Amino acid sequence: MSKSNNVYKDAYNRCLRLLDETRSLPSEPELGTLLGVSRTTVRTILARMEETGLIAWNKRAKTVLRETRPDDFFPEEETDTLAEIIERSFMRRLLAGGAEAGMQINELELAREIGVGTTSVREFLIRFSRFGLIEKRRNSHWVLKGFTRAFALELTEIREMFELRSAAAFAVLPQDSAVWTDLDRLEDEHRQLANDIATRFTEFSELDERFHRLIHRASRNRFIVDFYDVIAMIFHYHYQWNKAQERERNEVAIGEHLVYIEALKSRDLGKVDAACRKHLKSARQTLLTSIPESRSLQKS
Amino acid sequence: MSKSNNVYKDAYNRCLRLLDETRSLPSEPELGTLLGVSRTTVRTILARMEETGLIAWNKRAKTVLRETRPDDFFPEEETDTLAEIIERSFMRRLLAGGAEAGMQINELELAREIGVGTTSVREFLIRFSRFGLIEKRRNSHWVLKGFTRAFALELTEIREMFELRSAAAFAVLPQDSAVWTDLDRLEDEHRQLANDIATRFTEFSELDERFHRLIHRASRNRFIVDFYDVIAMIFHYHYQWNKAQERERNEVAIGEHLVYIEALKSRDLGKVDAACRKHLKSARQTLLTSIPESRSLQKS
């Protein structure tokens, strides 16, 4: 098995959802841009849809014949990329405890355990190394640096530096810049989420990421923008394993965001600085309390 | 051919230099740590040295029999790692002009041109991507973002942020910290280089890197320390292709470094900040003037 066809399967599933809304499908190139895949993949999708009797396909005519059924869909787990699979396995091991700092990481063992080739694992580790959690020994193994208190502090130090600067840059953006409408929309979403907080509090993490990315983008600096990937990754997994007081934490954060948004809209740099500092401080606190003390004792 | 034995060849060459200084070689493990390779490689080296009549090898006794000759050495180009070879080729193409922003990068073509497998090229590109000069399109090609004026400005913005903070952290380090003796040694080297500037000005870039890395390390933040890799890479190639007024530039930089060092030693934060700012400003200027105007017009 040399390459899974998850791109096709994922696009197929998304195409099925499209099917419920129309009588007939658009042209192949159009479908391609819509699904974010090449025409080759689009044609594979159409071929199967014809085969399973979902559509009649004759050149330009792609008529919908019947409604989609649950069993038309490919199983979710078959639509993941290899990189996602490896990342999940790796993070599970990392966070499942027993992952002490200084521990060696074995490519071959990881590959066998996950059931993939070594090349994919190697490439994953290289990509992952920029998060600062692992380090390569030349011609030899990787070393786990550990998800320690030190790591969290170093990460947040940079985050605060970058976000304060980005927020200041945001506040002085010209009034006709598109970011202000983006900000308004985000503000709306925050208010809606605040209203339904009891039932929808888990949706916050996604909103949080979009909000902070918008601000970081105002820096117009690729290194700052890219660094948010590190933060997003850490917070993503952090949210997954630390569910304590999730609802309360998110409620507080939404409130802080709204103050922060007001400050940005006021374009008062002093207010922006204060609101940003306040929110970042509590974000750091949340992250720090979630790190088990056992983890913080390791490593110098 | 699956893996070149450049580790062995490089260690062999370094071991030859060792040979000129002693009557007999130390134990295998000791040699291993000395050369930074495993005992397996050490034994391969010893075996060849015995074969070519350089030493008599009987268990612990490794007696030097004759002086080394130039033809004992492996050719320099055989001691490079694949990663180095690929990086050089890639950077040559990048800087040789004709590398416009937005251009596609083709793994297969690169691999064929350099004469290596695609895997190595892929891994190189992934590692290289953190420098912010290229970007990956999912399931598709890489895109060159170009060595533009914008890139240089974004890079130096972060550099200044990080170095000012590191320098401030440096200045308040306790008097008994080892960094102060490191700093004294670097100061010496700067003075010596200043004296022989006419003949040794090309040695500055290496000293420059060591000096700035020492300062960055004071931040005790892995993201700051790691970011210096980006700066070092850019300046490394920058020095190679911009030889205009090299001597003068380096002479000025040495002077600035010495003021900077004095400021650090005074532990006066105001002085440190001023000296650091001044030096970084001229470093940025040097970098900016070396970017051809044609390059700066591209990209938004």
Add this chain to the structure above:
DNA sequence: ATATTGTCTTTTATCGTGAAAAAACAGTTT
């Protein structure tokens, strides 16, 4: 007892290969 050597095992680095997916080209349809 500890460090060193001899031998064997495991892991890393790299390649060639093949299927999935993208991209290019050529012929059709509106």
Add this chain to the structure above:
DNA sequence: AAACTGTTTTTTCACGATAAAAGACAATAT
């Protein structure tokens, strides 16, 4: 002639295989 479909070529992604290099273990020497 502009956009679409049919066909072919190229590139990316992922694997297994293999030599280089590292690492582990047992036997030996100081």
